[in-house]
Amino acid sequence: MVDTVPRQIITGQKIADHVKRLGDLYPPIPLDSVDRTVNNPDLVKQKYSNVLNYLARVELEVDRNVLELLVLLPDVDETNRMFYADVWQPQEIQHGLILDRLQQDLDMTPSEPHLDVSAKIKMLGALAHFEPIQDIAKLLYYLTGASTERQAVLAYNQLHTGLNEMGERAISETIISPIKQQEPGHFAFYQMSATAMVQNGELKPWQMFLARVLREKSYGLVGTNAMDRYKADMGAVVLDLGMEDGMDEYAREIGRVEARLLWANKQGMEVPPYIVKALRESVDLYRERAAREGSAG
């Protein structure tokens, strides 16, 4: 049985309270509150330049995510508006600015966030003016949020442990630690919102069917933006965080919400296969690129 989450009814009020609590508990992290002292810049770069560069870019892409949301959900309600405008965007953009400053301290190139809304999203957005399609887009948006925020939680956990082990306590405790405290609340918002939609039966069977088809076809790991170069970058992150040997378990973690909500009827689908595939593809693309660059250089 896939479902290990206790069945509680998630009301709109509960989600709204959660958003309000996040806003009260976690103001955006000010840039001047962090200590960017690095003891061994060369070693930090050697181990984590791919990870820092990736995370900084993805966090800075929050502004595009907001545009996508407005395209996909033209009739966004107050709770969603409060989440993205008052909590999520202000927190994520600080994560990005702080990590980007850190990587520049380390003489790495500044992030170049990809800020164009894709043609695919625009097309889905055009269809989303038709309410039954917007409801599908909304569920997919929440599932994407749940999976990507879970990836953020796991990445920051690994990075925090790794930097502490290297004795880089200033950046692990004043940068990574406060960032990683803010990510689980984002995950919880998307997880609760997706669960509520399914619990309330907001989607008819044909809409659930279409949601499954679209999810399977369009799943992307965080920050990959359906582009090979970002997928290869993500492959480097997977390797540098030491997750290569645990990819199935990692896929289970980041796919838990959708396994429960979309695929509960499918016996044995505890780990959505399209997630495992996306992880393997990223690592393969990274290795191919490394081999090409190796042979070219």
Ligand SMILES: [Fe+2]
């Ligand atoms: Fe973040």
Ligand SMILES: [Fe+2]
């Ligand atoms: Fe987040």
